[in-house]
Amino acid sequence: MSKKTIQTLAKLARDVEIPIADVVEIAPKCSPRFSGKGMLQHLEKYLFRYPVCVWKPAPAGVSTQSASAGMAEQECAETGGQERFAAQNTASGLPSVQIRLLEASTLREEVRQICIAIRRLVTQQHYCYRDIAVICGDYTSYASCIEQEFAAFGIPVYLDQTRGVTLNPFIEYIKSALQVRVKNYSYESVFHYLRSGLADFTPEETDRLEVYVRALGIRGRKKWETLFVYPTENMLDGQAELAQLNALRERLVLGLAPLYGKYKTTKEYAQGLYEFIAQSKIQQKLKGFEQRFAAAGDPVREREYAQIYRLVMDLLDQIVSLVGEEETTAEEFAKLLEAGFEELQVGTIPQNVDRVVAGDMERTRLKQVKALFFAGVNDGNIPGNAGNGGIISDLDREFLTGSGQELAPSPRQQMYIQRFYLYLNMTKPSELLVLSWARMNLEGRALRKSFLVGQVQRLFPTIPTEKPELEPMLLQVQSFSDGREYLANGLRSYADGLLDEAAEREFLTLYRVYQRQDVYRLWSGQLTDTAFFSYQEPSLGKAVAAALYGQTISGSVSRLEQFAACAYAHFLRYGMKLKEQEEFAFEAVDMGNLYHGVLEIFAEKLKEIGKNWFDFTEEEGERLVDEAVDAYAVTYHHTVLFDSARNAYIVQRIKRILKRTVSAMQYQLKKGSFVPEKFEVSFSVLEELDAVNIALSEQEKMRLRGRIDRVDMKEDREHVYVKVVDYKSGSREFSLAALYYGLQLQLVVYMNAAMEIAGKKHPEKEIVPAAMLYYRVQDPMIEMPEGEPSAEEVNAQVLRALRTTGIVNAREDVVEGLDQGFSGRSDVVPLERKKDGSFSARSSVLEETDFQAVSAFVEQKIRQAGRQILDGKIALDPYEQGNRNACEYCAYQKVCGFDKKIDGFVMRELENLKEDEAMELIRKEVADGNEVHGGSAAGH
Secondary structure, X not given: OOXXXXXXXXXXXXXXXXXXXXXXXXXXXXXXXXXXXXXXXXXHHHOOOOOOOEEEEOOOOOOHHHHHHHOHHHHHHHOOOEEEEOOOOHHHOOOOOOEEEEEEOOHHHHHHHHHHHHHHHHHHOOOOHHHEEEEEOOHHHHHHHHHHHHHHOOOOEEEOOOEEOOOOHHHHHHHHHHHHHHOOOXXXXXXXXXXXXXXXXXXXXXXXXXXXXXXXXXXXXXXXXXXXXXOOOOOOXXXXXXXXXXXXXXXXXXXXXXXXXXOOEHHHHHHHHHHXXXXXXXXXXXXXXXXXXXXXXXXXXXXXXHHHHHHHHHHHHHHHHHHOOOEOXXXXXXXXXXXXXXXXXXXXXXXXXXXXXEEEOOOOOOOOOOEEEEEOOEOOOOOOOOOOOXXXXXXXXXXXXXXXXXXXXXXXXXXXXXXXXXXXXXXXXXXXXXXXXXXXXXXXXXXOEOHHHHHHXXXXXXXXXXXXXXXXXHHHOOOHHHHHHHHHHHHHHHHOOOOOHHHHHHHHHHHHHHHHOHHHHHHHHHHHHHHXXXXXXXXXXXXXXHHHHOOEEEEEHHHHHHHHHOHHHHHHHHHOOOOOOOOOOOOHHHHHHHHHHHHHHHHHHHHHOOOOOOOOOHXXXXXXXHHHHHHHHHHOHHHHHHOOHHHHHHHHHHHHHHHHHHHHHHHHHHOOOOEEEEEEEEHHHOOOOOOOEEEOOOOOEEEEEOEEXXXXXXXXXXXXXXXXXXXXXXXXXXXHHHHHOOOOOHHHHHHHHHHHHHHHHOOOOEEEEEEEEEEEOXXXXXXXXXXXXXXXXXXXXXXXXXXXXXXXXXXXXXXXHHOOOOOOEOOOOOOEEOOOOOEOOOOOEEOHHHHHHHHHHHHHHHHHHHHHHHOOEOOOOOEEEOOEEOOOOOOOHHHHOOOOOOOOOOOEEOOOOOHHHHHHHHHHHHHHOOOOOOOOOOOO
16 A cells, blocks of 8 residues: 555544554565565665665575575665675576566567567466566557557457547447537538448448539538439439439438427437437447447457447436536537547456456556566656646645645655556566667657666666567567568568578578468468569550540540650540549639630620620720629539639639730730631531541541630731630640640640631632640739839730740741731730841741641641550550659549559650750651651650
């Protein structure tokens, strides 16, 4: 008993006037249970005592009894703390060392070494598991490691702890159901409830509901109680699938109905919850779980599920009895319940006699222990945090204690209580005490050993600090189960060539042992295949590719650019049809679709009022933009733009940007002589065009789909000049180098199609490619010089920031038609003149012959990509060029498994070509007529 316990008993005896007999001190010179074990006896007598008495084994010829009983006190006094005790008689077969100090690199390695030591005690020294115990300085950190490692070593263990039930499915079921009401059927609360494990919804049903709800943004009780009527894009049979989804919806709403009464008091809410639990038949379900865990041999979980229903009912009864008549809200009732759930604990009892006990230093009570392993002897665990003393000062404590008040221990008292528990535990074992600590915790942070290690080392300076993890691997393997991790780590090191000759011999010995075992032969073979895995480029083959894609490849130009970036990503998207989850949200990537749609509506509205791009006023332009945005927003993605205040703000921002856009476009058109001919020209209605219908072989062909945002034309007696404009919401520059590698084909394909359309309409005239341009739809930020710029100066800077990018025909008649009479730097197209009138190096111009070469090259590139697709190319070969690569924004990063650390996975490194270098290569490819060239997707 502790001194405090004795004082408390004495006080109680005095209070009831029971006489206390004289104190009898029993202090044998040598405790019988430590007979022949001088180190443990010395530890019991002198731990935490001063001055330090250093233990030394008795000299030869001195008996155990005389050394320990006759000379102990006298020698300690005479030698100033140098006491002699007899060495242990090792003939008994007991451990030759009574106290050991173990250091491990990590917390998990520490537990592993404890398991190895326990196995050796049992197999070599004939201990029973019940003779061994493990206590921890920080049990919460060690409990999971002990459970996992002891299971791996096949050591039966009882974890002396109470288990919280906050993560039990029944608790999660109640909490999530209440949150559905509190948060009014929010997405998170509904699917937390459906995935709690007790909601009678299969994972497949929940997934189907989730896909639909996320796609259409269904939130709120009203929407869940309303019939689902809108099919999604992915539905094959819309009506049938909607009927199934509505059946699931009704089950959900009816199941939660008992929680939606017009409750006012805590008692009414509790009754509604009980009705909900009874309707869901939770008691029967928990009984089924209990029986399942019993059959699986998991007594801990069996006991948890046997108690949990009673604990919850008792909690409801307590709440009703305490605050049943108090008025409350659903949110307050949910918080009250959650606070109660956090206090629920499920106790466990040992299920077998022969097992190791593992527990906390203060909670666990041990008796008749021969060997004790004290894990986690680290600073911060021992001593533990004693707190900051609270709000009562030491003076207040003295006053209250003197008045007979019972107070919680002060920090100083807690420190001594911890020392008391340390003393109790360290003196429990009768044969072996092992102190261990780790240099690193589970998060990788450095740890220091506790002061207790120093205390023991001062008493026993000859005890070495052992590092058993440095022993040869074969000495550490205790069974086939725990040896698997050594084999896996060894295989990894062996495959990487990191083992020296001795380590390699050990590893190969272990590997051959596993290979000879029928149980582990398949597993070790699979492990070997994984360790020596090297990526090899796969191929579908022509037959499979034809079955997958058909004889005619149909798709947008973006599909070919995807193939050039990474053939495997193309396969996943267009072959396997993998798509990201559709979300009811408006993100930055949706801006482009909205800009295209609104500008198309704007052009139509101009025609309706009899105007064109040259003669509408600023007021008319702003009014038409407002009408176009409103008209498009109503139909876009189930009215997502009206779903939130954020989206409403985005609508206003879009209007502002597009008003600036139509004004800038009008300015650019007025400065030239080109006239908008067509908007949103769709390839799907132009199947006869050779530019988008390309023969790959006699049976195979490619049909491209897409839309040209705008086609402008200029005519004279002999020529038709064609300009294509593509609207972009992001910053994208036209690059001949990207075109050469197949990463940017769109503008050229659009130009080829537009020129073919113009040629069919004007067969008697020469069709001239004028310009391929990107217009970035934006509200630019500009930097102005110091001072107060005028409105005209600001507007000029804005128009300059909004000028198009791309490539322009170098013919003077073309340039004049794009920006009449400009000098210096054009604010319409990417051109700049020197003083002599020639184009500067910053101008994006091509000679007409180069335009033709680029056009022919792109046709070759399309044909080459199409043939590779139909040949079955699905190589995982993402490109890398400078600081850009295909994986950066790829939606399939978590699917493909590309990992540079695995042999065989390499990125195609594309050379950073200058524009003139890329053009020279394009000319050469076209001149040679070589369709499978070094710059292809396959070659780079």
